[in-house]
Amino acid sequence: MPWRGAFSISEYEGTYRMAEYxxxxxxxxxxxxxxxxxxxxxxxxxxxxxxxxxxxxxxxxxxxxxxxxxxxxxxxxxxxxxxxxxxxxxxxxxxxxxxxxxxxxxxxxxxxxxxxxxxxxxxxxxxxxxxxxxxxxxxxxxxxxxxxxxxxxxxxxxxxxxxxxxxxxxxxxxAALEDAEIRARQRYADLAVNAHIRENFRQRAAIVKALRSYLDGEGFLEVETPILQPLYGGAAARPFVTHHNELEQDMYLRISFELYLKRLLVGNLERVYEIGRDFRNEGVSFKHNPEFTQLEFYCAYADYLKVMELTENMIGHVCDTVFGTRKFTFEKEPGKAYELDFSTPWRRLEMRQGILETSGIDIAEYPTAEALFKAIVTRHPHKTPDPHVTRGKLIDFLLGEFLEPTLIQPTFLHDYPRDISPLAKPKPGDPLTVERFEGYVAGFELCNAFTELNDPLDQEQRFLDMQTDYSDDEEEKNPLDEDYLRAMRYGMPPNGGFGMGVDRLTMLLTNNRSIREVLLFPALRKEE
RNA sequence: GGGCGUGUAGCUCAAUGGCAGAGCAGCGGCCUUUUAAGCCGUUUGUUGAGAGUUCGAGCCUCUCCACGCUCACCA
Incomplete structure (x- = not known):
């Protein structure tokens, strides 16, 4: 608000810096x-x-x-x-x-x-x-x-x-308050006036509580790891950078919890989870906010199949305790509503099979980036991916273009290309593929999990590969975390790990198609 | 960052390039069971900001700002 001089009432005149009334x-x-x-x-x-x-x-x-x-x-x-x-x-x-x-x-x-x-x-x-x-x-x-x-x-x-x-x-x-900008900027007014918005946030709190109660019941220990980190990692994302004056070093806001939580497995904490904020310095959209709430858990002696069971049971528990049902309506676009059913078990779909069925391309027949690129442009001349990317990125392209939109009911899409999954363990007998799955609902990614890589030598090599693979792409280049490798050399039990956007889960279960609706104070440009 | 769109009273919205309006809110009055209470009267504007074209701009052009949608990005 610009300053336009004091209001004339004597009580206030000259006493306060007055906004324009x-x-x-x-x-x-x-x-x-x-x-x-x-x-x-x-x-x-x-x-x-x-x-x-x-x-x-x-x-x-x-x-x-x-x-x-x-x-x-x-x-x-x-x-x-x-x-x-x-x-x-x-x-x-x-x-x-x-x-x-x-x-x-x-x-x-x-x-x-x-x-x-x-x-x-x-x-x-x-x-x-x-x-x-x-x-x-x-x-x-x-x-x-x-x-x-x-x-x-x-x-x-x-x-x-x-x-x-x-x-x-x-x-x-x-004359309801509907202006999206005012509703987000002045959430206090939105909440005061729109009772259904208050209900959204009560449900969100109940969802988080139910996630906790499920994991607590399964013997997981809730922990807190650093948000302010000397190195960032565990995901491919640009970080926010800040600076510590006394230490005279740059610090990063975390982009994931993964590397710290897995250090705890080295320390014999067998089941750990954290619910907290991640920060990614990237585009803002209806499903992306620069800071968002993430749930990650790691479970020793489990593999990704076990994690699938934990996932569908955990979300089932949330559905039951918060909503009393496993069936939900989600209006993805105006007039385009889906009936979602979170009953267990969720559908399991191998990624290779899913891509074959939706795009007609069997990725197993094209073991190199060049061959796969040629196959894509031959079969789908109107959809051209970037020709300079890795085979894994091309598979990701096929996934996004053809398969993702078809994954409406809760589905575990499993077995991912190794080169886009540097922290996941290879499938025995298939060096190009790792034991990884993503949970898809209503056509978008809800969670991501894998059998965690616990071989310190393989991990070191993967880090080095990442450095060279993306040597011309600064944004993709993650710093090499020597301390993480040191931890892994002490021995990390085989384990399955899991990450999920809590905001996205809330969107699905409360039928909100914008992440803004489930964030009390979404990121906005500062006002004039 | 690119494309498309939106921005008018406190709120929701009108207004062929020709006097900026309505409903609600507000203010004054009437009203002893209302619930969008009603009835009578009435006030409120840097039309997001700035520049340009024009006799004349809310409307046309340009720049900027904010927001929305979308694409890119997000392993």
Whole structure:
């Protein structure tokens, strides 16, 4: 907000650096000043509440007929609608659980208080009201107010206006806050006004809790590893760089947890997991945010087949405990909804087979990048991949172009090319392929897992190969982590590892097609 | 980063290149069971910013800003 000079009210003049106030805000500031002039503090320090909105309604419903007037309650919440009628006022307040109607009546509180309410209370203000529970003529559970108090005056009007409930119970939103930018930038206003958004985030919290409870139940230890790292690794992504002044060295925000968690397996912690933030300095899109929540776990003496079972059971557990069902509707595009079924077992599909079925190309017949490239351009002349990439990248291209869009129901796509999987263990008898799978749902990648490479000499060679393979591609070049190799030389048990974007899982289960909808404060350019 | 699109009152949206508008919110009044309460009256604008074309620009052109979609990127 540009500074445009102080608001003229004497109370504030010269005292604060004032934003530019709208005419609506100036009126509310005037009300604040008038309240203070009357000795009424518009921001009192303490509040009281005996019932939440739901508790008050439940108490009324539980009361035997004729004893309703015994139910005294003090409620607190934000004013969302007012209907003043001269000698009566109906108003709805909203608290953390829902809405409840307040009824101010001249017979109980007198005209003076009615007028005072109408003059000084606005939509958005926090109010405390006490009285007795009653039912209106239409049967709505309502608090008949005997006394009320301002808890916090809102200077700025909330962006949304009103809801209408039709006879059939449908909620129609009028002048609702829909602007995507305002909703994301001012999430506080979005949450205050859009109850269904609050529900999204409650569900997200429940999902994370259910993931934890499943892994805890399976004997996994939750750990925390460094976010600020001297080297980054475990994924192919550009990192954020920062600098430590005293140590006089650059530090990186982690792009994955993998290399630290596997060090713990060397230390005989057999089952570990971490839920936390990864940072990738890359493009922002409806499914990418520069920081996102990742779950990784590593399980000693397991292979990727065991990890598949853990995965489908873990997600099944989340579905059951949070939603009570394994069937979900996901609207990937407007008007294009999928019915997803997370029942176990998920479909297993070998990548070679999947690519053959969807593109007509059997990658096993083309063991070199040159041969595979030729096969692709011959069969699909209108779809041309970059000719200078590795065989693994070409397979990735086929996967993205042809196979991925067909993977709607939960599917484990398994057995990946070795050269795009430098931390995965080769399949016995097939040196070009590693034991890796990705979980696909609704046509996009949900998770990634493999039988972890635990041969320190092979690992060292893979790192060196990466350095040369991508020598002309700085962005792909991961630093060689000598300490990780040192750890592995002490001996790492065979193990299966797993990583999943928690934001993406939340998107799927809450039917949100944009990652912004499941992040409270998604990354945005700074405002002017 | 490329392409396409959007930006008008606090909110949701109108306006052939010709006086910037409506509903809600706000303000004043009436109203003792309302729930988008209603009725009467009424206020609010740097049309994202800047430049240009034109007698005249919300509208056309250019630059910039923000956001959305999409492509690239994301093993």
């Amino acid at each position: 709208s005419s609506l805000e100036k009126i509310r500031l005037q009300k604040i000043e008038e309240l203070r002039a009357q000795g009424i503090e518009p921001y009192p320090t303490r509040a009281e509440r005996t019932h939440t909105s739901l508790q008050a309604i439940a108490a009324l419903e539980a009361a035997p007929a004729g004893e309703e007037t015994e139910i005294r309650a003090t409620l607190a919440g934000r004013i969302r609608a007012t209907r003043p009628m001269g000698k009566l006022v109906f108003t709805h307040i909203e608290d953390g659980e829902g809405k409840i109607q307040l009824f101010l009546r001249v017979n109980e509180i007198g005209q003076e208080k009615i007028d005072f309410f109408n003059k000084y209370y606005d939509l958005g203000d926090f109010i405390q009201a006490s009285g007795v529970m009653m039912r209106t003529r239409t049967g709505e559970a309502t608090l008949q107010v005997h006394d009320f108090k301002m808890l916090a005056k809102a200077v700025s009007p909330l962006p949304a206006a009103k809801d209408e409930t039709l006879d059939d119970g449908t909620l129609v939103r009028h």
